[in-house]
Amino acid sequence: MLYRTVPKTGDNLSILGFGCMRLPSTRTGGIDEERATRQIRHAIDGGINYVDTAPVYHLGKSEQVLGRALAGGYREKVRIATKLPHWSVYERADMDRILDAQLKTLQTDHIDYYLLHSLGRSSFEKLRGLGVLEFLDAAKRDGRIRNAGFSFHDNLSAFREIIDAYDWQFCQIQYNYLDEQNQAGTEGLRYAAQKGLAVIVMEPLRGGNLAGRIPPSIQKFWDEAPLRRSPAEWGLRWVWDHPEVTVVLSGMNDEAHIDENLRVADSALPESLSGDEHVLIGRVRDEYRRLMKVGCTGCGYCMPCPAGVDIPGCFASYNSHALFPHDRTAKFQYIGRHGGLIGDRSHAGLCRQCGKCAKACPQHLPIPSLMKDVSKEMEGMMGVAVPVLRGVLWCVNRAGRVRRAITGETPHA
Numbered sequence: 001m002l003y004r005t006v007p008k009t010g011d012n013l014s015i016l017g018f019g020c021m022r023l024p025s026t027r028t029g030g031i032d033e034e035r036a037t038r039q040i041r042h043a044i045d046g047g048i049n050y051v052d053t054a055p056v057y058h059l060g061k062s063e064q065v066l067g068r069a070l071a072g073g074y075r076e077k078v079r080i081a082t083k084l085p086h087w088s089v090y091e092r093a094d095m096d097r098i099l100d101a102q103l104k105t106l107q108t109d110h111i112d113y114y115l116l117h118s119l120g121r122s123s124f125e126k127l128r129g130l131g132v133l134e135f136l137d138a139a140k141r142d143g144r145i146r147n148a149g150f151s152f153h154d155n156l157s158a159f160r161e162i163i164d165a166y167d168w169q170f171c172q173i174q175y176n177y178l179d180e181q182n183q184a185g186t187e188g189l190r191y192a193a194q195k196g197l198a199v200i201v202m203e204p205l206r207g208g209n210l211a212g213r214i215p216p217s218i219q220k221f222w223d224e225a226p227l228r229r230s231p232a233e234w235g236l237r238w239v240w241d242h243p244e245v246t247v248v249l250s251g252m253n254d255e256a257h258i259d260e261n262l263r264v265a266d267s268a269l270p271e272s273l274s275g276d277e278h279v280l281i282g283r284v285r286d287e288y289r290r291l292m293k294v295g296c297t298g299c300g301y302c303m304p305c306p307a308g309v310d311i312p313g314c315f316a317s318y319n320s321h322a323l324f325p326h327d328r329t330a331k332f333q334y335i336g337r338h339g340g341l342i343g344d345r346s347h348a349g350l351c352r353q354c355g356k357c358a359k360a361c362p363q364h365l366p367i368p369s370l371m372k373d374v375s376k377e378m379e380g381m382m383g384v385a386v387p388v389l390r391g392v393l394w395c396v397n398r399a400g401r402v403r404r405a406i407t408g409e410t411p412h413a
Protein backbone atom coordinates (compact mmCIF):
# COMPACT_ATOMS: atom_id res chain seq x y z
CA MET A 1 0.00 0.00 0.00
CA LEU A 2 1.26 3.46 -0.88
CA TYR A 3 0.65 6.40 1.44
CA ARG A 4 0.42 10.14 0.84
CA THR A 5 0.87 12.97 3.33
CA VAL A 6 -1.73 15.50 4.48
CA PRO A 7 0.13 18.78 3.86
CA LYS A 8 -1.10 20.70 6.93
CA THR A 9 -0.61 17.91 9.49
CA GLY A 10 1.90 15.40 8.16
CA ASP A 11 -0.61 12.58 8.65
CA ASN A 12 0.09 9.65 6.32
CA LEU A 13 -3.02 8.27 4.65
CA SER A 14 -3.33 5.17 2.49
CA ILE A 15 -4.00 6.19 -1.11
CA LEU A 16 -6.96 3.79 -1.12
CA GLY A 17 -9.79 4.56 1.28
CA PHE A 18 -12.65 2.21 2.16
CA GLY A 19 -16.00 3.84 1.36
CA CYS A 20 -18.82 2.40 3.49
CA MET A 21 -21.68 3.65 1.32
CA ARG A 22 -22.14 0.41 -0.63
CA LEU A 23 -21.50 -2.36 1.87
CA PRO A 24 -22.52 -5.90 0.87
CA SER A 25 -26.21 -6.54 1.35
CA THR A 26 -28.36 -9.46 2.36
CA ARG A 27 -31.21 -10.82 0.22
CA THR A 28 -33.66 -8.66 2.15
CA GLY A 29 -31.67 -5.50 1.45
CA GLY A 30 -29.99 -4.95 4.84
CA ILE A 31 -26.22 -4.93 5.32
CA ASP A 32 -24.60 -8.37 5.39
CA GLU A 33 -22.71 -7.42 8.55
CA GLU A 34 -20.56 -10.51 8.86
CA ARG A 35 -19.30 -10.18 5.30
CA ALA A 36 -18.91 -6.39 5.56
CA THR A 37 -16.87 -6.79 8.76
CA ARG A 38 -14.63 -9.38 7.11
CA GLN A 39 -14.09 -7.11 4.12
CA ILE A 40 -13.32 -4.00 6.18
CA ARG A 41 -10.84 -5.87 8.39
CA HIS A 42 -9.23 -7.56 5.37
CA ALA A 43 -8.77 -4.14 3.73
CA ILE A 44 -7.21 -2.73 6.92
CA ASP A 45 -4.91 -5.77 7.13
CA GLY A 46 -3.96 -4.93 3.53
CA GLY A 47 -2.80 -1.45 4.56
CA ILE A 48 -5.91 0.76 4.29
CA ASN A 49 -5.99 3.31 7.09
CA TYR A 50 -8.85 5.61 5.96
CA VAL A 51 -12.49 4.53 6.27
CA ASP A 52 -15.32 6.79 5.20
CA THR A 53 -18.95 6.70 6.29
CA ALA A 54 -21.92 9.04 6.82
CA PRO A 55 -25.23 9.01 8.73
CA VAL A 56 -27.19 8.78 5.50
CA TYR A 57 -25.38 5.69 4.11
CA HIS A 58 -27.51 2.54 4.35
CA LEU A 59 -30.21 4.62 6.10
CA GLY A 60 -28.04 5.14 9.17
CA LYS A 61 -26.75 1.57 9.42
CA SER A 62 -23.32 2.17 7.87
CA GLU A 63 -21.95 4.02 10.91
CA GLN A 64 -23.33 1.32 13.24
CA VAL A 65 -21.76 -1.54 11.27
CA LEU A 66 -18.45 0.28 10.92
CA GLY A 67 -18.33 1.01 14.66
CA ARG A 68 -18.72 -2.70 15.43
CA ALA A 69 -16.35 -3.79 12.63
CA LEU A 70 -13.56 -1.69 14.13
CA ALA A 71 -13.74 -3.40 17.53
CA GLY A 72 -10.91 -5.68 18.61
CA GLY A 73 -8.04 -3.32 17.85
CA TYR A 74 -9.01 -2.18 14.34
CA ARG A 75 -10.13 1.29 15.48
CA GLU A 76 -6.56 2.12 16.45
CA LYS A 77 -5.30 1.24 12.96
CA VAL A 78 -7.51 3.65 11.00
CA ARG A 79 -8.65 7.24 10.61
CA ILE A 80 -12.44 7.45 10.64
CA ALA A 81 -14.15 9.95 8.36
CA THR A 82 -17.83 10.76 8.78
CA LYS A 83 -20.08 13.67 7.96
CA LEU A 84 -22.54 16.26 9.25
CA PRO A 85 -25.75 16.15 7.14
CA HIS A 86 -26.72 19.79 6.59
CA TRP A 87 -30.30 18.80 5.77
CA SER A 88 -30.78 17.61 9.38
CA VAL A 89 -29.43 20.81 10.91
CA TYR A 90 -31.91 23.51 11.95
CA GLU A 91 -29.98 25.15 14.78
CA ARG A 92 -26.48 25.15 16.25
CA ALA A 93 -27.40 22.60 18.95
CA ASP A 94 -28.23 20.05 16.21
CA MET A 95 -24.56 19.99 15.16
CA ASP A 96 -23.35 18.99 18.63
CA ARG A 97 -26.18 16.52 19.08
CA ILE A 98 -25.45 14.80 15.75
CA LEU A 99 -21.69 14.65 16.36
CA ASP A 100 -22.14 13.27 19.88
CA ALA A 101 -24.49 10.58 18.57
CA GLN A 102 -21.95 9.67 15.87
CA LEU A 103 -19.18 9.25 18.46
CA LYS A 104 -21.44 6.86 20.34
CA THR A 105 -22.45 4.91 17.24
CA LEU A 106 -18.88 4.64 16.00
CA GLN A 107 -17.73 3.64 19.51
CA THR A 108 -14.94 6.18 19.60
CA ASP A 109 -14.04 9.36 21.47
CA HIS A 110 -13.01 11.27 18.34
CA ILE A 111 -13.60 11.49 14.60
CA ASP A 112 -10.33 11.84 12.71
CA TYR A 113 -11.75 13.47 9.58
CA TYR A 114 -15.10 15.26 9.98
CA LEU A 115 -16.85 16.59 6.90
CA LEU A 116 -19.77 18.88 6.23
CA HIS A 117 -21.67 16.59 3.89
CA SER A 118 -22.44 17.44 0.25
CA LEU A 119 -21.90 21.18 0.37
CA GLY A 120 -22.93 23.62 -2.28
CA ARG A 121 -23.06 27.40 -2.05
CA SER A 122 -26.51 27.64 -0.48
CA SER A 123 -26.07 24.77 2.01
CA PHE A 124 -22.74 26.23 3.14
CA GLU A 125 -24.33 29.66 3.61
CA LYS A 126 -27.13 28.09 5.64
CA LEU A 127 -24.71 26.17 7.90
CA ARG A 128 -22.43 29.18 8.24
CA GLY A 129 -25.39 31.30 9.32
CA LEU A 130 -26.14 28.71 12.01
CA GLY A 131 -22.57 28.87 13.34
CA VAL A 132 -20.95 25.80 11.78
CA LEU A 133 -17.45 27.31 11.66
CA GLU A 134 -17.57 28.08 15.40
CA PHE A 135 -18.88 24.53 15.94
CA LEU A 136 -15.89 23.05 14.04
CA ASP A 137 -13.45 25.21 16.03
CA ALA A 138 -15.03 24.12 19.31
CA ALA A 139 -15.12 20.42 18.35
CA LYS A 140 -11.44 20.56 17.38
CA ARG A 141 -10.58 22.32 20.64
CA ASP A 142 -12.38 19.78 22.83
CA GLY A 143 -10.94 16.87 20.83
CA ARG A 144 -14.15 15.43 19.38
CA ILE A 145 -12.79 15.95 15.87
CA ARG A 146 -9.19 16.10 14.65
CA ASN A 147 -9.52 17.51 11.12
CA ALA A 148 -12.31 19.54 9.51
CA GLY A 149 -13.31 19.31 5.87
CA PHE A 150 -16.27 19.15 3.52
CA SER A 151 -17.54 17.08 0.64
CA PHE A 152 -18.67 19.01 -2.37
CA HIS A 153 -21.24 19.05 -5.19
CA ASP A 154 -21.58 22.43 -6.86
CA ASN A 155 -19.63 24.51 -9.38
CA LEU A 156 -16.03 25.73 -9.33
CA SER A 157 -16.75 29.26 -8.11
CA ALA A 158 -18.72 27.90 -5.13
CA PHE A 159 -15.82 25.52 -4.42
CA ARG A 160 -13.30 28.37 -4.31
CA GLU A 161 -15.55 30.40 -2.02
CA ILE A 162 -15.92 27.53 0.44
CA ILE A 163 -12.19 26.73 0.37
CA ASP A 164 -11.39 30.38 1.14
CA ALA A 165 -13.93 30.63 3.97
CA TYR A 166 -12.16 28.51 6.61
CA ASP A 167 -8.88 26.87 7.59
CA TRP A 168 -9.88 23.40 6.31
CA GLN A 169 -7.47 20.48 6.57
CA PHE A 170 -9.08 18.58 3.70
CA CYS A 171 -11.91 18.39 1.21
CA GLN A 172 -13.64 15.65 -0.74
CA ILE A 173 -14.52 16.05 -4.41
CA GLN A 174 -15.96 13.97 -7.24
CA TYR A 175 -13.16 13.33 -9.72
CA ASN A 176 -12.54 10.88 -12.55
CA TYR A 177 -11.44 11.08 -16.17
CA LEU A 178 -14.94 12.16 -17.26
CA ASP A 179 -15.28 14.88 -14.64
CA GLU A 180 -12.17 16.96 -15.27
CA GLN A 181 -14.34 20.02 -15.82
CA ASN A 182 -17.40 19.10 -13.83
CA GLN A 183 -18.04 20.46 -10.29
CA ALA A 184 -14.63 21.28 -8.68
CA GLY A 185 -12.77 19.55 -11.54
CA THR A 186 -9.02 19.68 -12.18
CA GLU A 187 -8.89 23.42 -11.49
CA GLY A 188 -10.58 22.91 -8.12
CA LEU A 189 -8.29 19.99 -7.29
CA ARG A 190 -5.22 22.16 -7.93
CA TYR A 191 -6.71 25.10 -6.06
CA ALA A 192 -7.34 23.00 -2.96
CA ALA A 193 -3.85 21.43 -3.12
CA GLN A 194 -2.19 24.85 -3.52
CA LYS A 195 -3.96 25.94 -0.35
CA GLY A 196 -2.45 22.97 1.50
CA LEU A 197 -5.59 20.84 1.72
CA ALA A 198 -5.53 17.07 1.45
CA VAL A 199 -7.93 16.06 -1.33
CA ILE A 200 -10.06 12.96 -0.92
CA VAL A 201 -11.57 11.77 -4.20
CA MET A 202 -15.01 10.19 -4.38
CA GLU A 203 -16.65 8.61 -7.42
CA PRO A 204 -13.31 7.73 -9.10
CA LEU A 205 -15.30 5.33 -11.29
CA ARG A 206 -18.52 7.39 -11.37
CA GLY A 207 -20.35 5.12 -8.96
CA GLY A 208 -18.94 2.04 -10.71
CA ASN A 209 -20.24 3.05 -14.12
CA LEU A 210 -16.73 3.36 -15.62
CA ALA A 211 -16.02 -0.18 -14.46
CA GLY A 212 -19.33 -1.96 -14.82
CA ARG A 213 -21.21 -2.37 -18.07
CA ILE A 214 -18.93 -0.72 -20.60
CA PRO A 215 -20.32 0.48 -23.97
CA PRO A 216 -18.80 -1.81 -26.72
CA SER A 217 -17.01 1.04 -28.52
CA ILE A 218 -15.23 1.88 -25.24
CA GLN A 219 -14.35 -1.72 -24.47
CA LYS A 220 -12.65 -1.93 -27.88
CA PHE A 221 -10.09 0.69 -26.78
CA TRP A 222 -9.30 -1.15 -23.55
CA ASP A 223 -8.98 -4.47 -25.43
CA GLU A 224 -6.46 -2.95 -27.85
CA ALA A 225 -4.22 -1.50 -25.12
CA PRO A 226 -0.73 -3.09 -24.96
CA LEU A 227 -1.13 -3.53 -21.18
CA ARG A 228 -4.10 -5.62 -20.10
CA ARG A 229 -5.81 -3.77 -17.28
CA SER A 230 -9.43 -3.73 -16.19
CA PRO A 231 -11.41 -0.51 -16.84
CA ALA A 232 -11.47 -0.07 -13.03
CA GLU A 233 -7.67 -0.20 -12.83
CA TRP A 234 -7.32 2.34 -15.67
CA GLY A 235 -9.81 4.65 -13.94
CA LEU A 236 -8.14 4.43 -10.53
CA ARG A 237 -4.64 4.82 -11.94
CA TRP A 238 -5.73 7.95 -13.79
CA VAL A 239 -6.90 9.57 -10.52
CA TRP A 240 -3.80 8.50 -8.57
CA ASP A 241 -1.60 9.86 -11.34
CA HIS A 242 -2.44 13.34 -9.98
CA PRO A 243 0.03 14.31 -7.23
CA GLU A 244 -2.60 16.66 -5.74
CA VAL A 245 -4.82 13.68 -4.83
CA THR A 246 -4.33 12.23 -1.35
CA VAL A 247 -6.87 9.40 -0.97
CA VAL A 248 -9.18 7.73 -3.48
CA LEU A 249 -12.35 6.31 -1.95
CA SER A 250 -13.77 3.13 -3.32
CA GLY A 251 -17.17 1.85 -2.20
CA MET A 252 -16.10 -1.78 -2.13
CA ASN A 253 -18.36 -4.77 -1.45
CA ASP A 254 -16.82 -7.57 -3.47
CA GLU A 255 -13.76 -9.52 -2.28
CA ALA A 256 -12.23 -9.73 -5.77
CA HIS A 257 -12.57 -5.97 -6.28
CA ILE A 258 -11.03 -5.26 -2.87
CA ASP A 259 -8.03 -7.44 -3.71
CA GLU A 260 -7.68 -5.87 -7.14
CA ASN A 261 -7.81 -2.36 -5.67
CA LEU A 262 -5.29 -3.26 -2.94
CA ARG A 263 -2.94 -4.64 -5.61
CA VAL A 264 -3.21 -1.50 -7.76
CA ALA A 265 -2.70 0.74 -4.70
CA ASP A 266 0.70 -0.91 -4.20
CA SER A 267 2.15 0.72 -7.29
CA ALA A 268 0.00 3.70 -8.37
CA LEU A 269 2.57 6.43 -7.89
CA PRO A 270 1.87 10.03 -8.88
CA GLU A 271 2.76 10.80 -12.51
CA SER A 272 3.35 7.12 -13.24
CA LEU A 273 1.16 6.85 -16.35
CA SER A 274 3.09 7.07 -19.60
CA GLY A 275 2.30 9.53 -22.39
CA ASP A 276 0.82 6.69 -24.48
CA GLU A 277 -1.39 5.67 -21.58
CA HIS A 278 -2.68 9.22 -21.25
CA VAL A 279 -3.42 9.20 -24.98
CA LEU A 280 -5.38 5.95 -24.60
CA ILE A 281 -7.45 7.30 -21.70
CA GLY A 282 -7.98 10.49 -23.70
CA ARG A 283 -9.42 8.40 -26.56
CA VAL A 284 -11.74 6.61 -24.16
CA ARG A 285 -12.81 9.97 -22.75
CA ASP A 286 -13.47 11.30 -26.29
CA GLU A 287 -15.57 8.24 -27.08
CA TYR A 288 -17.61 8.66 -23.90
CA ARG A 289 -18.15 12.29 -24.88
CA ARG A 290 -19.21 11.24 -28.39
CA LEU A 291 -21.76 8.90 -26.88
CA MET A 292 -23.09 11.62 -24.61
CA LYS A 293 -26.15 13.61 -25.61
CA VAL A 294 -24.74 17.07 -24.90
CA GLY A 295 -21.15 18.17 -25.51
CA CYS A 296 -21.04 20.30 -22.36
CA THR A 297 -17.55 20.56 -20.90
CA GLY A 298 -18.73 21.97 -17.56
CA CYS A 299 -16.77 25.22 -18.07
CA GLY A 300 -19.52 27.29 -16.40
CA TYR A 301 -19.29 30.32 -18.77
CA CYS A 302 -23.08 30.19 -19.14
CA MET A 303 -23.61 30.74 -15.42
CA PRO A 304 -25.27 32.24 -13.49
CA CYS A 305 -28.69 31.64 -15.01
CA PRO A 306 -31.22 34.34 -14.03
CA ALA A 307 -33.85 31.62 -13.46
CA GLY A 308 -31.54 29.65 -11.15
CA VAL A 309 -30.92 26.67 -13.45
CA ASP A 310 -27.64 24.82 -12.76
CA ILE A 311 -26.94 24.43 -16.46
CA PRO A 312 -23.73 22.29 -16.36
CA GLY A 313 -25.10 20.25 -13.46
CA CYS A 314 -28.31 19.44 -15.37
CA PHE A 315 -26.32 18.44 -18.47
CA ALA A 316 -23.98 16.23 -16.41
CA SER A 317 -26.95 14.23 -15.03
CA TYR A 318 -28.62 14.10 -18.45
CA ASN A 319 -25.43 12.73 -20.02
CA SER A 320 -24.92 10.16 -17.27
CA HIS A 321 -28.44 8.96 -17.84
CA ALA A 322 -27.86 8.68 -21.60
CA LEU A 323 -24.56 6.79 -21.22
CA PHE A 324 -25.86 4.35 -18.68
CA PRO A 325 -29.63 4.08 -19.20
CA HIS A 326 -29.70 0.84 -17.15
CA ASP A 327 -28.68 2.83 -14.07
CA ARG A 328 -31.34 4.99 -12.39
CA THR A 329 -28.82 6.77 -10.14
CA ALA A 330 -28.53 9.76 -12.49
CA LYS A 331 -32.27 10.43 -12.28
CA PHE A 332 -32.30 10.13 -8.49
CA GLN A 333 -29.28 12.41 -8.21
CA TYR A 334 -30.89 14.90 -10.58
CA ILE A 335 -34.04 15.05 -8.46
CA GLY A 336 -32.03 15.28 -5.22
CA ARG A 337 -29.61 17.95 -6.37
CA HIS A 338 -31.76 20.04 -8.70
CA GLY A 339 -35.32 19.40 -7.55
CA GLY A 340 -34.98 21.35 -4.30
CA LEU A 341 -34.72 18.34 -2.03
CA ILE A 342 -31.25 19.32 -0.86
CA GLY A 343 -30.54 23.03 -1.38
CA ASP A 344 -32.21 25.35 -3.89
CA ARG A 345 -34.18 24.23 -6.93
CA SER A 346 -32.00 24.40 -10.04
CA HIS A 347 -33.66 22.04 -12.52
CA ALA A 348 -34.06 22.52 -16.26
CA GLY A 349 -37.81 23.07 -15.97
CA LEU A 350 -37.11 26.50 -14.42
CA CYS A 351 -35.67 27.73 -17.73
CA ARG A 352 -37.47 30.84 -19.05
CA GLN A 353 -35.90 30.54 -22.53
CA CYS A 354 -34.21 33.95 -22.26
CA GLY A 355 -31.20 32.79 -24.31
CA LYS A 356 -28.57 34.62 -22.20
CA CYS A 357 -26.63 31.40 -21.59
CA ALA A 358 -26.38 30.38 -25.26
CA LYS A 359 -24.51 33.59 -26.13
CA ALA A 360 -21.81 32.75 -23.58
CA CYS A 361 -21.31 29.07 -24.43
CA PRO A 362 -17.97 28.38 -26.16
CA GLN A 363 -19.36 25.06 -27.42
CA HIS A 364 -22.24 26.95 -29.11
CA LEU A 365 -24.78 24.63 -27.52
CA PRO A 366 -28.46 25.51 -28.10
CA ILE A 367 -28.97 25.56 -24.33
CA PRO A 368 -32.60 26.80 -24.17
CA SER A 369 -33.91 24.03 -26.43
CA LEU A 370 -31.68 21.46 -24.71
CA MET A 371 -33.21 22.51 -21.40
CA LYS A 372 -36.61 21.44 -22.73
CA ASP A 373 -35.15 18.02 -23.63
CA VAL A 374 -33.53 17.63 -20.20
CA SER A 375 -36.74 18.62 -18.43
CA LYS A 376 -38.79 16.14 -20.48
CA GLU A 377 -36.36 13.26 -19.91
CA MET A 378 -35.38 13.81 -16.28
CA GLU A 379 -38.33 15.45 -14.52
CA GLY A 380 -41.25 13.12 -15.22
CA MET A 381 -41.68 12.03 -11.60
CA MET A 382 -40.21 15.10 -9.94
CA GLY A 383 -43.47 16.84 -9.05
CA VAL A 384 -44.49 13.83 -6.98
CA ALA A 385 -41.11 12.54 -5.84
CA VAL A 386 -39.80 15.77 -4.27
CA PRO A 387 -42.77 16.45 -1.92
CA VAL A 388 -42.87 12.76 -0.92
CA LEU A 389 -39.12 12.59 -0.20
CA ARG A 390 -39.24 15.94 1.60
CA GLY A 391 -42.08 14.59 3.73
CA VAL A 392 -40.05 11.49 4.58
CA LEU A 393 -37.04 13.61 5.62
CA TRP A 394 -39.29 15.87 7.71
CA CYS A 395 -40.86 12.86 9.46
CA VAL A 396 -37.45 11.33 10.22
CA ASN A 397 -36.21 14.59 11.74
CA ARG A 398 -39.50 15.20 13.58
CA ALA A 399 -39.45 11.69 15.06
CA GLY A 400 -36.00 12.40 16.48
CA ARG A 401 -37.19 15.64 18.07
CA VAL A 402 -40.30 14.01 19.59
CA ARG A 403 -38.19 11.15 20.97
CA ARG A 404 -35.81 13.60 22.62
CA ALA A 405 -38.73 15.57 24.10
CA ILE A 406 -40.16 12.37 25.62
CA THR A 407 -36.88 10.95 26.91
CA GLY A 408 -35.58 14.30 28.13
CA GLU A 409 -32.39 13.76 26.13
CA THR A 410 -30.73 17.16 25.71
CA PRO A 411 -28.42 18.28 22.95
CA HIS A 412 -24.77 18.86 23.82
CA ALA A 413 -24.29 22.58 24.59
Ligand code: SF4
Pocket residue numbers: 304305306307308309311350351352353354355356357358367368371
Ligand atom coordinates in the same frame (compact mmCIF):
# COMPACT_ATOMS: atom_id res chain seq x y z
S1 SF4 B 1 -32.20 30.30 -21.48
FE1 SF4 B 1 -32.91 29.23 -19.67
S2 SF4 B 1 -31.07 28.24 -18.86
FE2 SF4 B 1 -30.38 29.83 -20.28
S3 SF4 B 1 -30.00 31.63 -18.98
FE3 SF4 B 1 -32.09 31.79 -19.78
S4 SF4 B 1 -33.39 30.86 -18.20
FE4 SF4 B 1 -31.27 30.19 -17.80
Ligand code: SF4
Pocket residue numbers: 295296297298299300301302303311312315360361362363364365367
Ligand atom coordinates in the same frame (compact mmCIF):
# COMPACT_ATOMS: atom_id res chain seq x y z
S1 SF4 C 1 -20.98 27.37 -21.29
FE1 SF4 C 1 -21.65 25.63 -22.55
S2 SF4 C 1 -20.03 24.10 -22.30
FE2 SF4 C 1 -19.77 25.60 -20.66
S3 SF4 C 1 -20.94 24.78 -18.91
FE3 SF4 C 1 -22.34 26.12 -20.03
S4 SF4 C 1 -23.40 24.76 -21.45
FE4 SF4 C 1 -21.60 23.66 -20.75
